[in-house]
Amino acid sequence: MDWKAISDRILDGGQITEAEALAVLESSDDELLEVLQAAYRLRKKYFGKTVALHLLQNVKSGKCPEDCSFCSQSTRAMNDVERYDMQTVETIVAGAQAAADRNAKRYCMVSSTRSPNPNELDVICEATIQIKEKYPDLEICSSLGLLDENKALKLKEAGVDRFNHNLETSKNFFPEVVTTHDFEERVNTARVAKKMGLDLCCGGLYGMGESLQDRVDLAFALADLDVDSVPVNFLDPRPGTPFYGKPNPLKPNDALRALCMMRLVIPAAEVRMAGGRETTLRDLQPLALYPANSIFTAGYLTTGGQEYEEDKQMIEDAGFEIEIQGAKGAAEPALA
Numbered sequence: 084m085d086w087k088a089i090s091d092r093i094l095d096g097g098q099i100t101e102a103e104a105l106a107v108l109e110s111s112d113d114e115l116l117e118v119l120q121a122a123y124r125l126r127k128k129y130f131g132k133t134v135a136l137h138l139l140q141n142v143k144s145g146k147c148p149e150d151c152s153f154c155s156q157s158t159r160a161m162n163d164v165e166r167y168d169m170q171t172v173e174t175i176v177a178g179a180q181a182a183a184d185r186n187a188k189r190y191c192m193v194s195s196t197r198s199p200n201p202n203e204l205d206v207i208c209e210a211t212i213q214i215k216e217k218y219p220d221l222e223i224c225s226s227l228g229l230l231d232e233n234k235a236l237k238l239k240e241a242g243v244d245r246f247n248h249n250l251e252t253s254k255n256f257f258p259e260v261v262t263t264h265d266f267e268e269r270v271n272t273a274r275v276a277k278k279m280g281l282d283l284c285c286g287g288l289y290g291m292g293e294s295l296q297d298r299v300d301l302a303f304a305l306a307d308l309d310v311d312s313v314p315v316n317f318l319d320p321r322p323g324t325p326f327y328g329k330p331n332p333l334k335p336n337d338a339l340r341a342l343c344m345m346r347l348v349i350p351a352a353e354v355r356m357a358g359g360r361e362t363t364l365r366d367l368q369p370l371a372l373y374p375a376n377s378i379f380t381a382g383y384l385t386t387g388g389q390e391y392e393e394d395k396q397m398i399e400d401a402g403f404e405i406e407i408q409g410a411k412g413a414a415e416p417a418l419a
């Protein structure tokens with residue numbers, strides 16, 4: 084496969100085909116550097132060498148009635164994950180300090196819920212207003228489950244910049260992962276967020292037993308939604324969940340290929356190496372900065388992760404730079 088020709092075509096405004104996207108995932112280790120280079124040319128066009136840091140705040144933990152089989156925050160998961168109701172406005176606002184201290188571009192308030200109730204929505208909106216006053220350059224993302232137009236509008240009016248709602252996997256594989264809601268409900272919430280003027284953060288999770296075609300189908304479903312940001316998570320099987328004990332089918336090189344495929348399918352979107360990056364990519368994490376231009380730093384919702392200082396060192400050592408708060412990704416004018 085001529086990977087340079089494919090990236091040339093995408094740089095000229097064309098697209099990768101589904102067959103080519105599948106070929107990315109099937110490519111050999113011998114081709115990996117060429118595939119990374121093809122993805123990097125697009126990443127460089129849209130984001131230069133910047134890496135956007137995101138910091139998560141688990142605003143309501145372990146209280147979700149849904150049954151996503153990978154999730155340790157479902158009430159059906161048999162584990163000792165901390166369980167608490169929606170935090171107070173004061174606690175959520177105080178959490179934004181940690182984001183500001185770590186040069187994070189975004190502070191992401193995530194709630195384990197099917198959909199926010201009116202009180203929870205009020206807390207998120209009030210916290211957003213106060214955070215925006217205190218840290219005007221910090222962008223606000225929230226992930227609160229299913230939304231209707233009224234809820235999305237309320238968030239938008241409070242100043243929330245972006246809404247996260249992942250599709251998780253392909254339409255075909257979705258019933259193997261979740262039974263309490265369906266793929267279309269997720270698609271609908273993503274469309275509602277976009278329609279009401281919120282930036283859309285929407286991605287998924289690889290390594291649950293889905294086929295390579297399922298991985299491609301997810302990427303094209305996300306492209307159809309015109310996503311602004313794509314978190315690419317890798318399964319880190321959590322104790323007490325149905326997927327605990329599943330062997331991780333993804334080798335580090337497979338994870339790199341998955342990130343490259345996402346960049347080639349959705350070239351202008353912020354592509355994030357997200358949860359599970361440390362356990363799946365291991366020592367190859369720095370190579371993932373070639374397709375990806377964003378990471379979560381300082382851990383996840385219920386698990387720890389690489390700390391900010393290590394992330395900063397990794398980014399600098401690989402020749403990339405942390406995106407400054409309030410600045411857009413600085414694309415380089417000349418193409419590789």
Ligand code: SF4
Pocket residue numbers: 147148149150151154155156157194195196197228
């Ligand atoms: S809807 Fe979200 S919080 Fe609830 S079980 Fe699924 S992934 Fe976990």
